[in-house]
Amino acid sequence: MSKEIESIFKSHLQPKKAYEGGKGIPSNGGQKIYKLSSNENPLGQSPLATEALIAAAKNVHIYPDQTDIRLRNALVKDFDGQLTEDQFICGNSGSEIIDMILRAFINEGDEVIFSNPCFLPYSVFSRWYGAKQVDIPLREPDYSLDVEGILASITDRTKIIFLTSPNNPTGTYIPRPVLDDFLSRIPKNIVVVLDEVYRHFADAEDYVSGLPYVQEGHSLIAINSFSKTYGLAGQRIGYCYTTLKIAQYIRQIHKPFLLPHTSTEAAIGALNDVEFIQKTVRTVLEGREFLAETFDRLGIKYWPTQANFFLVDPPLPELEFADFLMKHGVMVRPVSQFGAPGKVRITIGDQEANKALVAALEKLT
Incomplete structure (x- = not known):
């Protein structure tokens, strides 16, 4: 008797939720978007x-x-x-x-x-x-x-x-x-x-x-x-x-x-490109200090970080918080998928991006 093709599918490869990478920058009516959702380099790439x-x-x-x-x-x-x-x-x-x-x-x-x-x-x-x-x-x-x-x-x-x-x-x-x-x-x-x-x-x-x-x-x-x-x-x-x-x-x-x-x-x-690497690290560490001070000032809960991003417990539900920031030109990433329900990850950007994030947060709080 002929069997359906599914009969040879591996049981552990049955459809399940797949990993979804960070989203690209959407078109937002000409508004400048600061992408602080994918932990990318805030300075771009090495000239070399x-x-x-x-x-x-x-x-x-x-x-x-x-x-x-x-x-x-x-x-x-x-x-x-x-x-x-x-x-x-x-x-x-x-x-x-x-x-x-x-x-x-x-x-x-x-x-x-x-x-x-x-x-x-x-x-x-x-x-x-x-x-x-x-x-x-x-x-x-x-x-x-x-x-x-x-x-x-x-x-x-x-x-x-x-x-x-x-x-x-x-x-x-x-x-x-x-x-x-x-x-x-x-x-x-x-x-x-x-x-x-x-x-x-x-x-x-x-x-x-x-x-x-x-x-x-x-x-x-x-x-x-x-x-x-x-x-x-x-x-x-x-x-x-x-x-x-x-x-x-x-x-x-x-x-x-x-x-x-x-x-x-x-x-x-x-x-x-040693100079670029050093500049990148310096930019991240300075931005890390600036944003930590800002979160403290605004009463936003966050976890101390050794990376180029922060995990925060937002004052709104995670998707609502991400949507609010997106309306103000800042992309962040909800991370329930990573096992942190209700939390949001925010990449440390360059000075301009960090200030745009702070301006949006100040409107919220």
Whole structure:
């Protein structure tokens, strides 16, 4: 007897709510719109990256490099030689790196641990591979990591634990003593994925990236992106670094000709633009201080942040609050989808954008 095509569909790929990225700037009757909804670089993109893009555009009829070795070598330089080129893996955005890691390690029925509120692709992408999703929520009210809860949830099927520092959408981070303790208690056959795409904006004394843990040989993969600090969100390029053993394993599924020529050249150019990186970080830190003072003055509840955005508890329902700001030319992002119901994430912009946000908030309060 003939069966319908649905009979061969994978059960874990049945239609469910998918990840929805940030929206583009809509036409708003000629009104200027400040997009503070997608955590993009407030200064645009690196001038050196632009120059590299223009030069690369002349050769888009030619296949790109077969491997990512040139970008990996540039990353070695950026990390001051503390890692080898074989410890880096590059892909089309940090999101693709997440997908690559899941493809490499997850079989149907394996378990993936994450902590909401967090970046939605941890759960959405793991579902694609039939993983059992284990959510150990961040502890309220400060959104700190529930170390004991995660440790207690580990089983023989646990393959990956997702951590984020600084975390999207809360802006919170994992202090070094907490991460030291956590990693010392994790079985060696579990991969800890540390998403650190906002690390350049973290200035807390006890903030730590994944670098020292990789150097010590922990089974840790640190994910990074060129979308935030470097201003290359539209080029969709990211990378991770890890131990040599893990990198060599994952590299087996790295496709040839994966990175577009333009993305590779732009990323290399951006890495070389130290002045732009410093200016970006300075702009974000100054804007962070300015907006925190404003929220305090206006009585708007927010969480201290180590990223280039704030999580706020708005004085109106989240969608109503977002609509109000949109009418005043400011786009922000409700983050119920990220596991923070009723909350809104606001990107730190340049001075003009930040002042436009404040003007709109003052009309509300």
